[in-house]
Each structure stands twice: as structure tokens, then as C-alpha cells.
Amino acid sequence: MLVPARRHLFPAAILVAACACAAPVFAQSNDTMTPIATPDQPNTIEVGTGPLPDAKTQESWHSQYGSKFARNVTVATLTPFLPDPAKASGAAVVVAPGGGFRTLSMENEGWNVARALAERGVAAFVLKYRLNQTPADMAGFERSMKEMFASVARPRSASPTDPQQMMAGLAPQIEDARAAFALIRRRATEWKIDPNRIGMVGFSAGAMLTLATELNGQDAKPAFMGIIYGPMAAVTVPADAPPLFVALAADDPLFGNTGFGLIDSWRSAKKPTEFHLYEQGGHGFGMYPKTTTSTGWFNAFASWLTMHGMVTPKS
Secondary structure (H helix, E strand, C coil), X not given: CCCCCCCCCCCHHHHHHHHHCCCCECCCCCCCCEEECCCCCCCCEECCCCCCCCCCCCCEEEEECXXXXXXXXXXXXXXXXXXXXXXXXXXXXXEECCCCCCEECCHHHHHHHHHHHHHCCCEEEEEEXXXXXXXXXXXXXXXXXXXXXXXXXXXXXXXXXXXXXXXHCCHHHHHHHHHHHHHHHHCHHHHCCCCCCEEEEEECHHHHHHHHHHHHCCCCCCCCEEEECCXXXXXXXXXXXXXXXXXXXXXXXXCCCCCCHHHHHHHHCCCCEEEEEECCCCECCCCCCCCCHHHHHHHHHHHHHHHCCCCCCCC
């Protein structure tokens, strides 16, 4: 549950926009959603937050865009991707895939990111956080997504949405993120991780969860944050806010034309900030191979981590 201490609320528009996107918004082959068997995940660890209250529909998986997605996640888990001990830096990252809190891009924005981080010597943990329930059958899920997009596109009333109420809607996901940080710190010695060098990177809705974990996650306290095509509205920056890395495409239909309030907030608070605005890339590019320069975001992120001492073991 959300505790009043250290509460920093999002503007309601951030939550509406981020929840609107459940799939990459760019031309990509194989866009048909095809049900698949749940992949083998032998290293998955439950984070301990328990089943989603009142969930009726159980977890299922599908393929789309040549990638794997999970739906109706009712029990949150972490999947560790540990680096070769010979090059392990001791730093770690919680990876939060996106999907509008209705699905999770587990491969493109999860496992593939984690593998690339582990190759750089940084331990990575993919967080499969609990999701809002959707119809069990694929046709019903697709209909629900179309209805959601249509609802978001409709003009809204002038009365503002209560941001406190909307943040409360993310309570299960924030609880999952807090539990993930706690779990990694409990097993830090086993995994050869510095408990003070655990950061978080998220994509779209996962980027919102990353920001919410810093603003409302109390004891989570990420050591650094990566916001990849996430909400850009201004926020109240905590006094102990960590370094921030942001990557966004200028042609992102959700956040490309909403201003850069998040960047301005961090800079005004005199906190370390790096911002990459790519000319093209759309929304949801992640680790997909594309001809746009947005594919360079991961190398830029890795260089930024190196600059902040996260890729080199502490002496």
C-alpha cells in the first residue's frame, strides 16, 4: 500500500498517457497477437508480494512483433541475469518492461535488455510486475485494447482527475518494485552486488513505474534511473534524487510533443541528468533492430553507467 511519507504525486495526464500504450507504435512485421505456451523460466524468483487481489484470469503469453509478451500477471517475479564473475562490477539494475499495465514486453524490453547489461558486467533483474486484468481470450483482449485506445482518444471533461487516486491505482506495481529492491539487497552477498549500487530502468509504463518507485517507493531508493520513452511531465524532485538518464524519440506519438518537464525538474533540482532526443524511433523501439538512431540508446545508457562508475568494480 502507499504510505503518506515521501509522497510525490504525478500529474494525472502522465498516468493517462502512459497507460494508453500497450504495444510498440511503429511499423513492424508480425503484428498479429498469437497465443503461445508460457516460456520456460527456470531462474524466476517470486518477489513475495502475493497474488493480485481478486484476480480471476491467470497469466498467459503471446507473441507479437517477433517478441514475447505476458498478460494477466497475478504474481510478481524477478528473473536474474548475472554477469560473468570475471567482469562483474557489483552494480545491478531492475528492468521494468512496458505494456500499459495490461501486458509486458518481456523479451524486447526485458530479457534482451538484461542480457546486454550482464554482458557489460552489470547484474540485471527483469521485474514481471502484476498487471491490470484483461479478458482471457485473445479476441477479447484485442477488443479491450481497442476500446482503451478509443477512450483515451475521446475529449475529456474539464474537471481534473485526482492524481492521488490515480497513484493509488499503481499501488500493486510500486509494491512489486519495492519488494524487488528488497529481495536483491537481501541476496546481495550471494549475487556479489553492492546494495548501494542498484538502479532501475523502465520502458513506457515501466518507465512510469521506475519514476514512481523513486517518488513513492519509500525504501527502494534506486541509485540511478533510466527512463526510456516514458512520461515527460514535471514532477517534484526528492532532495536525494539519483542521476537520471532519459531516451525519447521526437516522433514518439505519446510523449514526443509533451514538453520536457521531467528534464527541467531534475536540472532545476541540480541533479545529474542526461537526455537523448532522437529524431526518429517512434514509441516502443526498445532493443528492436531499426534503421533509426534511436537504436543507439543502449550504448549511450551503458556509456552513462560507465561514467557513473557502475561498469567498473569498486576498489
